Amino acid sequence: MRLNSFSFRVRYGETDQMGVVYHGNYAQYFEMGRTEWLRALGLTYKGMEENGIILPVISLQAQYKKSAYYDELLTIKTSLVKTPTVKISFDYEIYNEKKELLVTANTVLAFMDAHHQKPIKCPDYILEKIQSEH
Numbered sequence: 001m002r003l004n005s006f007s008f009r010v011r012y013g014e015t016d017q018m019g020v021v022y023h024g025n026y027a028q029y030f031e032m033g034r035t036e037w038l039r040a041l042g043l044t045y046k047g048m049e050e051n052g053i054i055l056p057v058i059s060l061q062a063q064y065k066k067s068a069y070y071d072e073l074l075t076i077k078t079s080l081v082k083t084p085t086v087k088i089s090f091d092y093e094i095y096n097e098k099k100e101l102l103v104t105a106n107t108v109l110a111f112m113d114a115h116h117q118k119p120i121k122c123p124d125y126i127l128e129k130i131q132s133e134h
Contacts (some may be wrong), residue, residue, distance in 0.1 A: 033078035062105040085124040
């Protein structure tokens, strides 16, 4: 499925005293990857929310292989696992400037009706955007 790459620099506040990225910050990095993946399709979280759709994370799994450090330029590669249904799943790989793989991860999100707080199928307009990329 479609792959999107996005680069960003580690900020000081994301690290511990040793200059190593705190593990909890990776969830935000994955969100950045998802957001940019959607943006590359012409979709935004804001637009989905305006249409009454929210996407809560229901699962996050990460495997930490090497540390990321303050001021490193990281690249996150985000890919869609399969065509979404009620859930949408993304895989991630984060690399440093030396092209070393630091982290792999997967998140699963559920499409929810924001007003009724009930699961819904992936809206057709989102499926059309995804399928037009093939």
